[in-house]
Amino acid sequence: MTRITSVSLRRVLDSRGNPTVEADVLTESGGFGRGAAPSGASTGEYEAIELPASESIAKAREHAVPRLEGVYAGDQRAVDNALRAADGTDDFSAIGANSAVAISMAAAKAAADVLGAPLYQHLGGAFRGENFPVPLGNVVGGGEHAKEATHIQEFLAAPVGAPSVSEAVFANAAVHAAVADVLDERGVPAAKGDEGAWAPPISDAEAFEVVDEAVDRVEDEVGFEIRFGLDMAAAELYDDDREAYVYGDETKSADEQIEYVAGLVDEYDLAYVEDPLDENDYEAFAELTDRVGDRTLICGDDLFVTNVERLQDGIDAGAANSILIKPNQIGTLSDAFDAVELAARNGYETVISHRSGETEDATIAHLAVATDAGYIKTGTVGGERTAKLNELVRIADDAV
Ligand SMILES: C=C(OP(=O)(O)O)C(=O)O
Numbered sequence: 059m060t061r062i063t064s065v066s067l068r069r070v071l072d073s074r075g076n077p078t079v080e081a082d083v084l085t086e087s088g089g090f091g092r093g094a095a096p097s098g099a100s101t102g103e104y105e106a107i108e109l110p111a112s113e114s115i116a117k118a119r120e121h122a123v124p125r126l127e128g129v130y131a132g133d134q135r136a137v138d139n140a141l142r143a144a145d146g147t148d149d150f151s152a153i154g155a156n157s158a159v160a161i162s163m164a165a166a167k168a169a170a171d172v173l174g175a176p177l178y179q180h181l182g183g184a185f186r187g188e189n190f191p192v193p194l195g196n197v198v199g200g201g202e203h204a205k206e207a208t209h210i211q212e213f214l215a216a217p218v219g220a221p222s223v224s225e226a227v228f229a230n231a232a233v234h235a236a237v238a239d240v241l242d243e244r245g246v247p248a249a250k251g252d253e254g255a256w257a258p259p260i261s262d263a264e265a266f267e268v269v270d271e272a273v274d275r276v277e278d279e280v281g282f283e284i285r286f287g288l289d290m291a292a293a294e295l296y297d298d299d300r301e302a303y304v305y306g307d308e309t310k311s312a313d314e315q316i317e318y319v320a321g322l323v324d325e326y327d328l329a330y331v332e333d334p335l336d337e338n339d340y341e342a343f344a345e346l347t348d349r350v351g352d353r354t355l356i357c358g359d360d361l362f363v364t365n366v367e368r369l370q371d372g373i374d375a376g377a378a379n380s381i382l383i384k385p386n387q388i389g390t391l392s393d394a395f396d397a398v399e400l401a402a403r404n405g406y407e408t409v410i411s412h413r414s415g416e417t418e419d420a421t422i423a424h425l426a427v428a429t430d431a432g433y434i435k436t437g438t439v440g441g442e443r444t445a446k447l448n449e450l451v452r453i454a455d456d457a458v
């Protein structure tokens with residue numbers, strides 16, 4: 059029933075206006091699934107390879123599509139193994155992780171369509187759909203996502219006390235609006251960065267004050283606990299030659315960076331800190347985790363790149379206590395599931411994540427529910443971000 063009869067690929071726009079890959083999968087019995095690849099700007103050194111969209115499509119048409127015809131879409135491992143076999147490299151550099159992930163997601167959706175089940179249920183089983191992730195909402199940002207703004211890439215609202223996912227989603231939008239008010243009161247103009255967060259030309263120190271104030275205001279309004287967190291994207295701050303983290307005119311050694319982040323965790327009661335250190339420094343990650351891992355999540359994004367081997371290295375070293383899961387960092391849903399399972403077996407929290415370049419594809423909302431992830435990071439406002447947030451609201455409302 060779920061046997062694949064056709065896979066078509068096309069170039070579509072992502073949220074930055076760049077071309078990305080969209081895949082349609084059709085099955086024998088009329089099942090249909092569509093998936094589109096997101097794209098990062100602050101990519102990790104060890105991610106699977108994204109090829110230019112046209113090139114990836116041409117390569118996938120030649121090597122992957124013939125292998126996929128006849129494979130059962132309902133057997134996700136078979137689909138993803140066919141993609142791996144068609145590619146033949148460890149990092150999808152032959153066909154591009156962008157075509158691979160688009161096809162992998164489209165096949166899962168086609169199978170769910172045939173089965174008449176929501177995608178999260180097809181992927182996660184009959185008992186999923188009760189627990190929802192806490193949405194981490196980017197409200198202020200800079201780094202690679204907005205020049206002339208903060209050095210820290212993302213300040214993320216974390217409505218940890220929200221009684222429902224819907225209230226959490228609306229709380230994040232309220233914090234986003236409150237940040238605009240606080241900036242306005244300070245006379246700071248702000249455009250938006252790639253993910254829809256405010257990108258004001260202020261120091262990191264001032265951004266902490268602004269976000270702290272905005273979170274407090276919304277917390278008072280909604281009456282449940284809202285904390286905040288960071289994606290420091292520290293691999294982008296780290297200069298290999300100077301062996302230091304560079305914040306404009308200031309630099310910090312690894313020890314100073316650990317000290318700085320540990321201080322921020324305590325001062326602002328941070329719920330979450332992603333990539334506080336360079337992607338090659340497991341040891342420093344372990345030291346920081348040892349210091350503050352009992353009271354906050356230390357999450358590896360560029361550190362782990364959704365890769366089970368890198369995650370296992372982190373587990374062995376005691377580096378971080380959570381992992382960011384981005385399916386396009388590794389190329390297939392099966393690989394992403396393997397990373398989630400390895401994390402869960404070792405007590406690491408999982409955070410399913412969007413990319414800075416996104417489409418209206420909402421697969422990650424289903425992936426988060428299917429894997430029982432504690433958190434999802436998918437922005438706060440903007441159509442390609444609300445596509446995922448509204449899908450979570452629909453899943454909670456049994457409306458998918
Ligand atoms: C979402 C992120 O940004 P990008 O997609 O640019 O890697 C991130 O670093 O977590």
Ligand SMILES: [Mg+2]
Binds near residue numbers: 333
């Ligand atoms: Mg990150």
